[in-house]
Amino acid sequence: MRLNEIKKGGLFRVKNLNCCNDCVSRLMEMGLLPDQEIRLMHEAPLGDPIAVEFNGCHISVRLEDAAHVEVELISE
Amino acid sequence: MSKSTPSTRIALIGNPNTGKTSLFNTLTGMRQRVGNYSGVTVEKKTGTWSLPNGREVELIDLPGTYSLSASSLDERVAVDVITGHGLGQKAPDLVVVVVDVENLRRNLFLASQASELGVPIVIALNCWDVAEKKGLQIDSKLLEQRLGVPVVPTVAKRKSGTEELASEIAKAIETRPMLMRPQWPEAVQKAIHTLHEELVTKRGEKLREGELQRLLFDRKSAVSERLQSSAAEHEPIVKAARDQLYKDGFQPDAAESTLRFRFLNPLLNDVLERQAAMKKRSKSEGIDQLLLHKFWGLVVFIGMMYVVFQSVYTWAGPMMDLIEGGVGWVQGIAADALANTPMLQSLIADGIIGGVGAFLVFLPQILVLFFFISILEESGYMARAAFLMDKLFQWCGLNGKSFVPLLTSFACAIPGIMGARTIHDNKARLITILVAPLMSCSARLPVYLLLIGAFIEPVYGPKVAGATLFAMHFVGALVAAPFAWALNRTVNKGRKPEPFVMELPHYRVPQIKLTCYRMYESGKEFVVRAGTVIFAMTIVIWALLYFPRSTNVEELVTTAYTQELEAGALIDEDELSKRIDAAYLEQSYMGRFGKFAQPVFAPAGYDWKITVGVLASFPAREIIISTLGITYALGGEVDEESDDLRSTLTRAKWESGPRAGEPVFNIPVALSIMVFFALCMQCGATVAVIAKELNWWWASGSFFGLTAIAWAAAVLVYQVGMMFA
Incomplete structure (x- = not known):
């Protein structure tokens, strides 16, 4: 599943990142690398962008960019 | 303040929201200068700081950035300055990396990148107090040992740690401590070596190893733009090195993050201790449960924007009245003093004092807006506002950060345009600035009130009049949306948008000192420049x-x-002086030009008097009222509430031409004038501010562009209106 599809409440783990996307490169520089745990914190009123949390920081990402990050569910 | 620039230069670098600017202000006090880096709109701040040994150093506050990969202008400026390519000056003697304790790992990524550029480094561990309160403990001595450079805990807000920082820096200028650098895998070393051979040895490029790394790791490195060899020559070299790296098992775009974090992680073992007592959910998260809530978050946001907008609109009111009163008073004194020399009297009282006064009137609005912007940014709410609004702006190349500047432009475009500095993406900032003048500012209100009061209200009653006034406020915004979209498609074509990945920082209590300073800074820039x-x-x-x-x-x-x-006509004395004023205006260059240009505005239904009014209003749109007052012989002292002006306008008849004898003003003409004023850039101050924020090319472009759009729309409204009239 992809980062743009994750649901609130679950804990996810990054499997793969498409680093050709600029936003993804930026996220990687912020420490979003494979095996990093990540969860969904908020959705903007129109559903896009989303705010995710990893490593203690909260980051806003647009859905189109989030689609370049592959994740897997590790716990509900 | 010493006039000569100190010879020792220290650059301050750090992630956004690390309190870097706060530290910069604490260290330099008021001894700082704000400018732009040449050629780019990135704000450049430098200041003077005295070290304990009496040595004066120049401190450069680099833009906040997460990395040096140069995907944004900010990062590019940072790399250029550190490597001595910025400002046409030599590289700094030392770089202070400001590090937020709470995001240590991510912050050290930047420090590690900077160290590759071959500069000595000192680390300031900022926000020490907040981290301690949250139960985070950091062994700064251990970190210092592992990194090989001084690590100084600081709390910029309370000035604590600044003395230690100063003495460490004084020492470090002599000892030049270098931060530990990762042991790169062979593949990377090989690729760097190839680049070095090809570019430095063979072609004589002056590049440090860190710069070669940037060429290797970044997809489109800004470093390549300042190579001496042509793109045709160096691009294949860089590509070959990246391809080689890929073949050796490292995806070049991901290699740096992966490898650098792999290097940093073990260094942080045992350095960071999270105490068990650390609250699971921080205060910020709690606040966000409300402020980023899908429904309530929006309610709070709208409420907050309402307060900001109302304040720019109303708080500034009394101050603006005061300035207007003061200007009138000075004008009176000057007029009396110069009564013997009518030309000088007119130049100084009406021209200079009146003109400068009309522009100083915007100062209160700027101060009020920057008061709020500073608080919204400092507290961390601005990022939340951008998060909530982003979707609305995405489609036309803008992002959520455009919201506050554009909303403010409904009060006045000038603070709005200056407020666009908060938008980091330059492309989005450009579009925001160019569409900001289309938002219906408060100076348009008198024009609407006059024409609606004279022509709409008597015919259709107050309800329609109110609705018209309301609708007029959206005409500009309605044009702005497709305009922004078209601009994005044309002007920004080929320019990559900056990635909209935005941190939602922890909430903080804004510092009143910083807020005052930002108000002062923006006010000063507006007045002086x-x-x-x-x-x-x-x-x-x-x-x-x-x-x-x-x-x-x-x-x-x-x-x-x-x-x-x-x-035997019954005319009072006043009438004579009014007629003289009108006659003078008619034969002035402006009046002649108005008559000459009238055919241009004829398709919009304007006679020469309206044309003069429109032309004379280019410095400030509200001038139309007094100009119409003069051309229709009422004397200069009229306002939009004046019944005289309203009734004169309704009585005005065409003097000649095909429609001689018919009234000049009818509903289509009134609407056409209002639409013209809604869209046209009739504000000298706005043009000047755009020129300052972007350049004269953009300022004149938007002036002529918006005037053309306004003219076309006015003609359309009149012609369509006449079909139904």
């Missing part, structure tokens, strides 16, 4: 309205007046 331009424009417009002052105009009017009196 935009003011000089306004001053020049004011004099030109005054001259066009005043000259040529042929002496017989007064005689002719007076003779005609006495004849009418003798013929």
Whole structure:
């Protein structure tokens, strides 16, 4: 599943990142690398962008960019 | 303040929201200068700081950035300055990396990148207090040992740690400590070596190893733009090195993050201790449960924006009245003092004092807006506002950060345009600035009130009048949306948008000192930089309205007046001076130009008097009211509430031409004027501010562009209106 599809409440783990996307490169520089745990914190009123949390920081990402990050569910 | 620049230079770098600017302000106090890096709009701040040994150093506050990969202008400036390519000056003697304790790992990524550029480094561990309160403990001594450079805990807000920082820096300038660098895998070393051979050895490029790394790791490195060899020459070299790295098992775009974090992680073992007592959910998260809530978050946001907008609109009111009153008072004094020399009197009282006053009136709005912007940014709410609004702006190349500047532009475009500095993406900032003048500012209100009061209300009643006023406020915004989209498609074509990945920082209590400083800074820049331009424009417009002052105009009017009196007409004394004013305006260059240009505005239904009004209003749109007052012979002292002006306008008839004898004003004409004023850039101060924030090319482009759009829309409204009239 992809980062743009994750649901609130679950804990996810990054499997793969498409680093050709600029936003993804930026996220990687912020420490979003494979095996990093990540969860969904908020959705903007129109559903896009989303705010995710990893490593203690909260980051806003647009859905189109989030689609370049592959994740897997590790716990509900 | 010493005039000569100190020879020792120290650059301050750090992630956004690390309190870097706060530290910079604490260290330099008021001894700082704000400017732009040459060629780019990135704000450049430098200041002077005295070290304990009496040594004066120049401190450069680099833009906040997460990395040096140069995907944004900010990062590019940072790399250029550190490597000595920025400002045309040598590389700094030392770089202080400001690190937020709470995001240590991510912050050290930047420090590690900077160290590759071959500069000595000192680390300031900022926000020490917040981290301690949250139960985070950091062994700064251990970290210092592992990194190999001084690590100084600081709390910029309370000035704590700054003395230690100063003495460590004084020492480090001599000892030049270097941060530990990762042991790169062979593949990377090989690729770097190839680049070094090809570019440095063979082609004589002056590049440090860190810069070669940037060429290798970044998809489109800004470093390549300042190579001496042509793109055709160096691009294949860089590509070959990246391809080689890929073949050796490292995806070049991901290699740096992966490898650098792999290097940093073990260094942080045992350095960071999270105490068990650390609250699971921080305060910020709790606040966000409300402020980013899908429904309530929006309610709070709208409420907050309402307060900001109302304040820019109303708080500034009394201050603006005060300035207007003061200007009027000074004008009176000047007019009395210069009563013997009418031309000088008019130049100084009406031209200079009046013109500069009309522009100083915007100062309160700027101060009020920057008060709020500073608080919204400092507290961390601005990022949340951008998060909530982003979707609305995505489609036309803007992002959520455009919201506050555009909303403010409904009060006045000038603070709005200056407020666009908060938008980091340059492309989005450009579009925001260009569409900001389309938002219906408060100076348009008098025009709407006059015309609606004179033509809409008497015919359709107050309800329709109110609705028209409301609708007029959206005309600009309605045009702005497709305009922004088109701009994005044309002007920004090929320019990559900056990634909209935005941190939602922890909430903080804003510092009143910083807020005051930002208000002062923005006010000063507006007055000093935009003011000089306004001053020049004011004099030109005054001259066009005043000259040529042929002496017989007064005689002719007076003779005609006495004849009418003798013929038994009942006209009072005032009428004479009003007629003289009108006659002077008619024969002034502006008046002549108005008559000459009238055919251009004829398709919009304007006679020459309206045309003069429109032309004379280019410095400031509200001038139309007094100009119409003069051209329709009412004297200069009229306002939009004046019944005289309203009734005169309704009585005005075409003097000649195909429609001679018909009223000049009807509903289509009134609407056409209002639409023209809604869209046209009739504000010298706005043009000057755009020129300052972007450049003169953009300022004149938007001036002519918006004037053309306004003209086309006015013609359309009139022509369509006449079909139904």
